[in-house]
Amino acid sequence: EPEVTQTPSHQVTQMGQEVILRCVPISNHLYFYWYRQILGQKVEFLVSFYNNEISEKSEIFDDQFSVERPDGSNFTLKIRSTKLEDSAMYFCASSVDRGSNEQYFGPGTRLTVT
Amino acid sequence: SQQGEEDPQALSIQEGENATMNCSYKTSINNLQWYRQNSGRGLVHLILIRSNEREKHSGRLRVTLDTSKKSSSLLITASRAADTASYFCATCFKGSARQLTFGSGTQLTVLP
Numbered sequence: 421e422p423e424v425t426q427t428p429s430h431q432v433t434q435m436g437q438e439v440i441l442r443c444v445p446i447s448n449h450l451y452f453y454w455y456r457q458i459l460g461q462k463v464e465f466l467v468s469f470y471n472n473e474i475s476e477k478s479e480i481f482d483d484q485f486s487v488e489r490p491d492g493s494n495f496t497l498k499i500r501s502t503k504l505e506d507s508a509m510y511f512c513a514s515s516v517d518r519g520s521n522e523q524y525f526g527p528g529t530r531l532t533v534t
Numbered sequence: 535s536q537q538g539e540e541d542p543q544a545l546s547i548q549e550g551e552n553a554t555m556n557c558s559y560k561t562s563i564n565n566l567q568w569y570r571q572n573s574g575r576g577l578v579h580l581i582l583i584r585s586n587e588r589e590k591h592s593g594r595l596r597v598t599l600d601t602s603k604k605s606s607s608l609l610i611t612a613s614r615a616a617d618t619a620s621y622f623c624a625t626c627f628k629g630s631a632r633q634l635t636f637g638s639g640t641q642l643t644v645l646p
Contacts, residue, residue: 451632463577463622463636476631511576521565521632527576 422446424526426512432532433502441497441529443512449524450517452495454487456480456508457528463511469495470517502533539637540623546643553610555640557623558603564626566599567634568608571620580608580621613644 425444433439445452454466467477469487486498495514499506509530513523540557547553557566568580583590583599583606590597596609610617620641624634 453632453634455634455636462638463624463634465633465635468632476633478633513577515632521626521634522567522579522582523632523634524579525569525577 424512424514424524426510426526426529428529429527430530430532432534435504435533436501439499439502439531441499441510441512441531443495443497443526444493445495445512445514446524447493448516449514451475451515451523452487452489453513453515453523454497455511455513455525457511458505458508466497499531502531504533507531507533540621540640542640543638544641544643546645547613549613549615549644549646551613551644553613553617553642553644555608555621555642557606557608557637559606559623559625560604562628563601564628564630566597566606566626567624568595568597568606569622569624569636571622571639573619577622610642613642615644615646618642618644 427442452469455463457463465478467481467487468475484500488496509528511528512526515523563585565582565584567582569577570580571577581592581595581597583597594611599606620639622636622639624636
């Protein structure tokens, strides 16, 4: 069964550094998402992406964040200058654009900012 | 807050028993989805119910939706130890394209 994959599984970085989290969505899906879950808190929506542009973003998704689909298979989340509070599990998800909003999540990347 | 909130926060049952988890939300929705998360792992999609549907089944799962009460329930029948996980409802609110808003989850423990 096709699934969303994410790399790396765990990323440790120093405050102020840039990080890029990578995702490979399910191949026939057209909508892509990033969510995050700070330890012990709810899963929070960051951004959705369709047709090579952002379709929705939350207040969390400020100028420090950006997303890109650099090729036909990868979807990336970049955090330009990480802060301690960016430490969280970051989940990528994808869904098919045929009126369905069933979102399929990857296993997540645990980002630790020190 | 528009967020879905589950109750109970934690539920412990014996294998073979049924588990019922509830979710409430505050504004009109397009659809509501249930997800499972094993400790430290990703979210597994279980079932989606649209705002014009009242009940859906998938294997041992039964989901109901009452839009007049703004609530949903997830029933797992004949539970197994492998069902031990956190269960979340996630709502897609009207006016939102596809953004999902998650609740805090119910931690289900199924004792063998």
